[in-house]
Amino acid sequence: MGIVERKIRQKQEVRSSILLAAWQLVEREGWQALSIRKIADAIEYSIPVIYQHFDNKEAILLEFIKQGFALLTQELQAARTVSPLPSQQLMDMARAYSKFAFEHKHYYQLMYGMGMPACETVNQVEEMQAFSQVLLQVIGEAIAQSQHPATNDFLKFHTYWSILHGLVSIQMIESQQGPNGWHDQVLEDAVNGFIQSLN
Incomplete structure (x- = not known):
């Protein structure tokens, strides 16, 4: 697998982990409690990483x-x-x-x-x-x-x-x-x- 393909796969994996963490938060706390910070904490990434994949919470x-x-x-x-x-x-x-x-x-x-x-x-x-x-x-x-x-x-x-x-x-x-x-x-x-x- 080349470097470009690996980066694409990694980006997709991070995006999927963001959505999974967000959904788990929704199920646990309700969608009103969802925040970018909580998602970032859940997947142990920085907040800017979330914004690389989604413009804001509404996009998620x-x-x-x-x-x-x-x-x-x-x-x-x-x-x-x-x-x-x-x-x-x-x-x-x-x-x-x-x-x-x-x-x-x-x-x-x-x-x-x-x-x-x-x-x-x-x-x-x-x-x-x-x-x-x-x-x-x-x-x-x-x-x-x-x-x-x-x-x-x-x-x-x-x-x-x-x-x-x-x-x-x-x-x-x-x-x-x-x-x-x-x-x-x-x-x-x-x-x-x-x-x-x-x-």
Whole structure:
């Protein structure tokens, strides 16, 4: 292995160790407690070394946000393969979304730590775009099969996403134990109402 390849590998290893240490801090203390100094102490490097790899703490958090949306998108894509019907896919994806939020709470809280991502942010982050496209595609297919094919799919996308995020957020505030039977009933009722609104 040449000098250039070795330097590239070493840089990747340091970057990976930064992200690993940061994630361990998030899991232990919460993402609000994350700091460049704590990461540097954890991996026993100086603070300038961290800044060689990430411009600031927000850049590190963005990496985790990307990972979270990529994982969520995989879960939604898997959920939509269970049924060929777009209306049932919307229900299955809603359940998968809720399950993801509580099974990956640290990711979810990072992904939505500042509220719903703005359209400009979604358009700039590939992982968020992929997530949006999964929802938009299924909603578009459901609308196409409805009695009102001229329905605004972008509006319905925001409505659907708001329903899912809103219900998850309420449950997270009410209980640290995760979803309960009542949450599941409310989710089913809300998503069924949404699906009926498409028709």
